[in-house]
Amino acid sequence: GQQVMQIPQYQHVQEGEDFTTYCNSSTTLSNIQWYKQRPGGHPVFLIQLVKSGEVKKQKRLTFQFGEAKKNSSLHITATQTTDVGTYFCAGLSGSARQLTFGSGTQLTVLP
């Protein structure tokens, strides 16, 4: 079945440093979605990428979808303590409406 790998599993950064998490799928995706889960909370939808090579920005967050639609990345510029949480990518492939979640990257931002 489809597998979505995400690295790194954990990342500690000083406030103000940049952060990137990477996502790789075993199959070509129709779209990829990114979610953020704060400690003790539930996943919250951030963005969806659909087109090959697509790049989207949300303030300090930059999302990319690979040309082959099998990988994606989330980059945060100048992290803040409010960025703390676990970031999950989730891929949708074929006609299935089920998301396959990556293992997540837990981000800790040290003040």
Add this chain to the structure above:
Amino acid sequence: GAVVSQHPSRVICKSGTSVKIECRSLDFQATTMFWYRQFPKKSLMLMATSNEGSKATYEQGVEKDKFLINHASLTLSTLTVTSAHPEDSSFYICSASSPARSTTDTQYFGPGTRLTVL
């Protein structure tokens, strides 16, 4: 908009009892609801997909007789953990999606239910 609620938020029960968890879409009609399980510091594992008015589709390895899912209306799905055991202790999260709400299969997650089986 796109609010999904779950009830209860936390439940503690004795081994052998059954627990029902409700998932409601409050401001939209959810044609499809998903049930996930999440272990501490782990990712979300899809348990089953339910479409309103039809039987749920369970993922491989998920016992359908143990995790009963009912999606009786476009705003409510329930997950019943039958004869719960300590290994069923986990964080259960539902999500809902609707083509009318989003053409891109965005899932809106409930706040989750933390189940502890003693």
